[in-house]
Amino acid sequence: MTGTFESQPGSAQAVYATLRRRFAEGEYAPGQRLMEKVIAAELGVSRTPVREAIGRLLTEGLVVPTARGVAVAALTPQEAEHLFVLRADLEALAAELAAERQARGQLAPARIDELDRAVEKVEAAVEARDPRASAQANLALHRAIGAAAGNPFLEDALHRVWDRIAVTTVANLDDPHWAATIGDQHRAIVAEIRAGNPQAARQAAKSHIEAARRASMS
Known part of the structure; x- marks a missing residue:
């Protein structure tokens, strides 16, 4: 997944792959807020591909909407x-x-x-x-x-x-x-x-x- 990001910097697919890797490796805690501007700054991309990647994570149930963006979904x-x-x-x-x-x-x-x-x-x-x-x-x-x-x-x-x-x-x-x-x-x-x-x-x-x-x- 990391290789995908490096080969296509700035793409929504690359950002999505990076975030999926972070989920898989346990880098995020349940309930942790994910902020577009923070992720964009970390990855050196604009907020648009981050927003698209987070949208995919929403459809997959990995994040949930909150009053101020999204947070990592916590399992019941x-x-x-x-x-x-x-x-x-x-x-x-x-x-x-x-x-x-x-x-x-x-x-x-x-x-x-x-x-x-x-x-x-x-x-x-x-x-x-x-x-x-x-x-x-x-x-x-x-x-x-x-x-x-x-x-x-x-x-x-x-x-x-x-x-x-x-x-x-x-x-x-x-x-x-x-x-x-x-x-x-x-x-x-x-x-x-x-x-x-x-x-x-x-x-x-x-x-x-x-x-x-x-x-x-x-």
């Missing part, structure tokens, strides 16, 4: 529950498809090695006790699994869910107990993908997301 407990249910099924399917592709010899060894490195980056960020960096590394791992599934429609659906639930991820990874458990869960998912075990990969991924849901709701 019920909305968070709905998203976790959807995420569990989507991520389970992604892991299953990735393992199927591995079993058919359609995943390059470098792709699996990439997943291992992504797991290690999450663990390093957790050990450094940096929730924001942990959330970003965690997202990179889950994105890599989504890409390994080889289904662009599934990947698009996952991106939409990740963007809405990113704030919850940052909060979870600020919990030392939860953060300490995710390494083994991530390694279990990747191990089953590497072994080409679709059903085991599916169950490992679904169990991981269900555990994340319980952590966020506690």
